[in-house]
Amino acid sequence: MTTPAPHGTPPQPRHHLHVQTLVTRHRAALVTYAEKLLSDRHLAEDIVQEAFVRAWRHTDELRDGPGSTRGWLLKVTRNLIIDRSRSALVRHESVTDQMGDVPQRDHAGRVLAAMEAQGLLRSLSDEHREVLVHTCMYGFTVHETARRLGIPAGTVKSRRHYALYALRHRAGA
Numbered sequence: 001m002t003t004p005a006p007h008g009t010p011p012q013p014r015h016h017l018h019v020q021t022l023v024t025r026h027r028a029a030l031v032t033y034a035e036k037l038l039s040d041r042h043l044a045e046d047i048v049q050e051a052f053v054r055a056w057r058h059t060d061e062l063r064d065g066p067g068s069t070r071g072w073l074l075k076v077t078r079n080l081i082i083d084r085s086r087s088a089l090v091r092h093e094s095v096t097d098q099m100g101d102v103p104q105r106d107h108a109g110r111v112l113a114a115m116e117a118q119g120l121l122r123s124l125s126d127e128h129r130e131v132l133v134h135t136c137m138y139g140f141t142v143h144e145t146a147r148r149l150g151i152p153a154g155t156v157k158s159r160r161h162y163a164l165y166a167l168r169h170r171a172g173a
Helices: 016-040 041-057 061-062 069-086 108-122 126-137 142-149 155-169
Strands: none
Touching: 016 041, 016 069, 041 069, 061 155, 108 126, 108 155, 126 142, 126 155, 142 155
C-alpha cells in the first residue's frame, strides 16, 4: 500500500492522467449531486473542483484502494458541503464579548431517516438501485438515464417502477 503525498508535494505526473480520467467520468454526476444539495450551480462547481483536488492528492488510494471511486468522490463532495455549511462565514458569525445560548436544531430524525434509506437502497438489486440513483438522486431524465446506462428508456421506467414499489413495500408505506 502506498501512502498519499503530503499536502505540499504534488503527485507523480502519471497521476495527472488518472485524475483527468476521474474528472471526465464523474464531474457531471458530482456537480448534479452538489447542485441538488446546495441549490447553487456555481458553488456546486467550486465544491466539485475541491473534491477533485483532494482526489489528486490521494490518487494512490483511489487507484489501489477497495470500493467505489465515485462513492469516494460523492462522500468527499458531501463532506465539503457539510464543512461549508458549518463554517462561521456561512452562518454570518462574528466574535463579540456577548455570549448567548443559541438553540440547536435536533437532526437525529434526519440521520435516522438517511440510515433507513441507505438500508432500503442496499436491499435493491444493482440494476434497480442504479436507475433510482440516476433518476432520483442525480435528477437525470428517463432518456438521459437510458443513454448513460446503455439500456432502453422502457427498461429504465420499468426498473424505476419496480424499485419504488419494492421500497414502498419494504418501508411499510
